[in-house]
Amino acid sequence: MNLDICKFCSTRSSAAEQLGSDELDKLNYSCVKVSFSKGDIIFKQNALSSNIIYIREGLVNIHITGPKREQILKIAKGPTYLGIPTTLGDKINHYSATALTETEVCFIDINTFKEFIATNSDFAYEIIVDLCKNELYHFHCCVNQLQKQSPGRIAEALLFFANEIFENDKFILPLNRHEFGDLTGCSRENVSRTLTDFNKEGLIKIDGKKIEIIKVDSLEWISKNG
Amino acid sequence: MNLDICKFCSTRSSAAEQLGSDELDKLNYSCVKVSFSKGDIIFKQNALSSNIIYIREGLVNIHITGPKREQILKIAKGPTYLGIPTTLGDKINHYSATALTETEVCFIDINTFKEFIATNSDFAYEIIVDLCKNELYHFHCCVNQLQKQSPGRIAEALLFFANEIFENDKFILPLNRHEFGDLTGCSRENVSRTLTDFNKEGLIKIDGKKIEIIKVDSLEWISKNG
């Protein structure tokens, strides 16, 4: 698999041939590639950050410490950028990022990034569209969480994993029941109960973390109207 | 008051002197200024859009139709841009915008906007930071709505109006109780009750829509921990 899709990595490698080692060091510093294992913290809420994060490959849990419990804001899936608003803005991470799978990450220096934006308007456009997706997600999230009751939110989360993350009706949930509750705004117990209900009604099949969506339409209905 | 702060309006007026009337028409079309009265719909959810909206002056209610009730996502305050992700993305409005006060709006043609981004990287940067603010707001919103109970959400909304919108502890709420509930995810009755509670406890003073924040600290505490 070719993971060398980071714009800054490619820039570096093509430019490297014509550069002396001092300049090469400087450029190396502008994009550093790091691997994370499941459970590793990529960056922490409230910490200072001067890098843009490019998730090359892997699933990442984006979460914050809420007044009562940990709140999962979203599950990010590579390839995607993280921390652009933070790093362009007040430089303080407004959320934590934790690897849910083996994850390949590029840390891109802010100045390198800014230069790239300035000389490449298509890229700026691409980023804005990417941020757009986030914005839409959050609009979704807000309505979802506010108005639907728990079965609706849980159904939506299941469809989200099937459609957006795994692109498959059969998948292994990368969260435990507690974390699934942190994502959907439910208690651990409520998640359990609702999943077994869905199971009994034949909407899904569960075997621990292995989940199979059976009746997509019914789940979609619950997600929209439940 | 000088309202001519729209980048595209200024471009037009300075360029206009050297242009023939055909070219002028074309440029006029690229940025159209419109006034809205209180209650007017600026654009509607699900409608097609090929314009970026620049709110020059005024308060705008950003809302969507949820499964159960209308949901207010945020109160936008000019000067600010709206619809950038929409117009760069799938061109369908993902929310409605309704004027809460007299509002001055520029409708900017997408091509004009794109050209401007391409030739002005500072501007792209500015927009990304602006979108960033939105993203942060929504993170806030999500945790807020999910984990706090209603007094906390209502306290936060009151502080939001005082600090962000009116920059004054005394203000006239631009929403009725029902709409205030749509913003905070509460029923009309719950908003009433909570506000009278706050009033009785001396945290605020209410006279219909006139609200005065008395004990900021207490409200902040409730907003954070309530």
Next chain:
DNA sequence: TTCGAGATGTGATGTAAATCACAATTGTAT
């Protein structure tokens, strides 16, 4: 294998807040 810790399922109970119901108040047009 056995053990034990963490994860999960499930019933009983408590509670925040929606809903229902109606009264009181305010605003608005005639």
Next chain:
DNA sequence: ATACAATTGTGATTTACATCACATCTCGAA
């Protein structure tokens, strides 16, 4: 002013869901 509609306040009832409590299951370490 009068009438009527919309908004707001407040009590009573209902309900979704959290919390509590405890049983069961899973899985890794000894």
